[in-house]
Amino acid sequence: MTANAKPIRVLIVEDDPMMQLGLEQSLSSATGITVVGQAEDGYTAVEEALKLKPDVVVMDIGLPRQDGIAATQQIKEAMPSVHIVMLTSHTTENEVIGALSSGADAYCVKGTSVDRLLTAIEAAQEGASYLDPQIARQVMEHLKPAVAVEPNIVGQLSQRELEVLKLMVEGRSNPEIATALYLSPNTVKTHVRGIMNKLAVDDRVQAAVVALRAGLV
Known part of the structure; x- marks a missing residue:
């Protein structure tokens, strides 16, 4: 804080x-x-x-x-x-x-x-x-089972977005992600919005589910 x-x-x-x-x-x-x-x-x-x-x-x-x-x-x-x-x-x-x-x-x-x-x-x-x-x-197995993972969905994300996503899965807050990746909080928020748009999910939990199902962690 x-x-x-x-x-x-x-x-x-x-x-x-x-x-x-x-x-x-x-x-x-x-x-x-x-x-x-x-x-x-x-x-x-x-x-x-x-x-x-x-x-x-x-x-x-x-x-x-x-x-x-x-x-x-x-x-x-x-x-x-x-x-x-x-x-x-x-x-x-x-x-x-x-x-x-x-x-x-x-x-x-x-x-x-x-x-x-x-x-x-x-x-x-x-x-x-x-x-x-x-x-x-x-959560990966049972929450939002309708969320499908397209084979090429990971390829839609940039390298930086993948780094942000991995930290999201770990439960890191935006300020913690910003510190870990040497980014500004606003930049992290932009990446998070971009990730959710590309993965077609509504929130961070669903994004974590997709990341887990895609084998990112």
Whole structure:
């Protein structure tokens, strides 16, 4: 984040007290993050999101009273601008695809590093997508199955676009891509738009699916 950027306001939804405490401490000590609240179940998560209007919700799936997938759907329906980062030990195909289909912007598996979680939060806040490598191939197989990969689709991309695409698949945000490739943020945005147009997809997750199916990673 830039020095003048507003802190990302985060709501933590986690029913394990120790995990909740660890997340609160880790995120509160990170530069550019402000923890605005916590919830222990899905119903309270929706109530707190409506009340606090966070930028990002870090959401578990296995919650009492109402699970995180249902809570995510309700939050996104009420406040589409709120970004949801799933942080969970649940990695079955139904749960992964259910979470993403409900509107989640990022998916991390518990046990991931704090740096990776922060990357997911910042990517979601920026409007990008982040997929934990452990579940990326599940997304490839099951998300947007109608997305077809033409044999020559990779050949439509320039070398620079391929470099940007590979970093998109890794869940890198636009600023991170800009830093890695020594490009300006505006240039990266132009490349991302060009990639999505050439691949005939609507968002970065679909672009990642096409990249995976095309064997780029």
